[in-house]
Amino acid sequence: MxxxxxxxxxxxxxxxxxxxxxxxxxxxxxxxxxxxxxxxxxxxxxxxxxxxxxxxxxxxxxxxxxxxxxxxxxxxxxxxxxxxxxxxxxxxxxxxxxxxxxxxxxxxxxxxxxxxxxxxxxxxxxxxxxxxxxxxxxxxxxxxxxxxxxxxxxxxxxxxxxxxxxxxxxxxxxxxxxxxxxxxxxxxxxxxxxxxxxxxxxxxxxxxxxxxxxxxxxxxxxxxSKKHQRIDFLVLDVDGVFTNGQVFYSADGELAKAFDMRDGMGLEILRQHQVEVVVITSENSPLVAQRMKKLQIDNTFLGVKDKYAFLQHFVKTRDTSFSALAYIGDDVNDLTNICSVGWSFAPANATEIVKQNADYLLTNASSEGAIREACETILKYNKRY
Structure with missing residues (x-):
């Protein structure tokens, strides 16, 4: 039928x-x-x-x-x-x-x-x-x-x-x-x-x-509907999370973004503790692709506008649940994921609407240690499991 x-x-x-x-x-x-x-x-x-x-x-x-x-x-x-x-x-x-x-x-x-x-x-x-x-x-x-x-x-x-x-x-x-x-x-x-x-x-x-x-x-x-369990995946936006949201352009287009090296180390430590890292961004940026390759983040998805629908697809294909996800986002296009995952984080310089809805407001700003802080928080949280 x-x-x-x-x-x-x-x-x-x-x-x-x-x-x-x-x-x-x-x-x-x-x-x-x-x-x-x-x-x-x-x-x-x-x-x-x-x-x-x-x-x-x-x-x-x-x-x-x-x-x-x-x-x-x-x-x-x-x-x-x-x-x-x-x-x-x-x-x-x-x-x-x-x-x-x-x-x-x-x-x-x-x-x-x-x-x-x-x-x-x-x-x-x-x-x-x-x-x-x-x-x-x-x-x-x-x-x-x-x-x-x-x-x-x-x-x-x-x-x-x-x-x-x-x-x-x-x-x-x-x-x-x-x-x-x-x-x-x-x-x-x-x-x-x-x-x-x-x-x-x-x-x-x-x-x-x-x-x-x-x-x-x-x-x-x-x-x-949120349920707390061990965090198995950390999902991140890029602009405003990995970077401070600024983009430098030349006549040829996108020229540079600033990333914090300490964030990369925090993600590496997180992976050593069996937490997978996932990047979902609405931008389709060669600079981002290059940086994620350097960080060895295989689960990198560029040009995704409906992040929530795609994340549902990811959850289903990986046979996991939203409760097993942590998410870091800074702007309105992250809002649905912020409201739905097991633990959500907002950098100190996130938009006000995201701060109001996130579970955890980070003390550090994006590209100034926000990701590293979230990684350390997740490691401490996972110890209870």
Whole structure:
């Protein structure tokens, strides 16, 4: 049974300009649900968009996953008035209905996890529903515009624990069989299965207020899921961690970066204690490649913009966990990893947002012993294991 997901994205957005590409915890908004889809039971994940820049980003950043594709969406189906059903129909016709289950994922629901997607798929695969969707149970009392209550008796107000509440469609995940969709032309038809998500998943991003709420919820969820164990990997950014963030240019391009020799020795000592060193940087710099080769860091990955998705891929291929990772980062593109690894470090001169979210604020600045300090801290920490 081939399970295909579509993530529809529009270039235009009036409420929040360029919403789908705007950085949430340092990552483009759409990358949150895309990454979860990659690590779910889906067989194929297609970003369907009229934005060429997003298509290029997807093709470059997720080359390590055979699941991911990007297709160009017509301008007619990328207007304010175009319905989601019309987009699903265009997509289905474009791929010649090459699926058994079609899953609709919304970028505006970044709290969606691979587990949520899998449970919705299971409703169709295992429980034989025609379609399924995610809902949230909210214990709110609702009213009609004429001043009459919708879901309770004002003279017998129920206690929260005795109130069943309301199931509200939260717009995160939908799925339908090919057969049902071909007949109804709708994302939901036939026998419909419901999957309840946590009430925190009720917020969809339609305003900057929603954005700030969801960003805080994401960061909080990641931090709560941290587990402490022995650190087996130290993952580092480069600019602002190995270097002070300054780059010297000549007419021919990048000329020089400054590295601290003591950091190199700290990493060598760390490796002697069976901690692997990994470098992930968004820059594709020959100078960085040369320095990492000198330091004998084989796990060096250049030009990675979505560091969190790539780190998830690394964790899976190395059969380890985020709890076994330590991370040093200094800027917003490191923020998601800072919030998710077992131990995160920020140099003394990191950006304020990273300092606020890191587990450990180093006393030394980048290229002035910050890495060496982190190495020594990890060695002391690992002694308990």
């Amino acid at each position: 081939k399970k295909t997901a579509i993530i529809p994205l529009r270039k235009g957005s009036k409420g929040i300009p360029a919403k789908n590409k705007k950085k949430m915890l340092g990552r483009p908004l759409f990358s949150w649900v895309l990454t979860e889809a990659i690590f779910s039971n889906l067989d194929e994940v297609v970003v369907f968009t009229d934005d060429i820049e997003i298509i290029q980003f997807v093709e470059k950043e997720y080359h390590w996953s055979s699941k991911v594709k990007a297709l160009l969406r017509s301008s007619e189906n990328a207007t304010d008035t175009a319905s989601t059903e019309s987009v699903l129909l265009e997509f289905s016709e474009k791929i010649k209905y090459d699926f058994d289950v079609l899953c609709l994922l919304q970028a505006t629901s970044p709290m969606t996890t691979a587990v949520d997607i899998n449970v919705v798929l299971a409703k169709i695969e295992k429980e034989k529903y025609d379609s399924a969707l995610t809902v949230v149970n909210t214990h709110r009392f609702t009213w009609n515009t004429d001043g009459t209550p919708q879901n309770y008796d004002v003279f017998h107000r129920p206690r929260r624990q005795d109130f069943e509440g309301l199931l509200i469609e939260n717009g995160a995940v939908y799925a339908t069989t090919k057969t049902a969709f071909e007949v109804s032309k709708n994302r939901l038809s036939g026998t419909v299965g419901l999957i309840q998500m946590d009430e925190t998943n009720l917020v969809e991003i339609d305003s900057m207020t929603d954005w700030k709420i969801v960003e805080e919820l994401l960061a909080s969820r990641m931090k709560k």
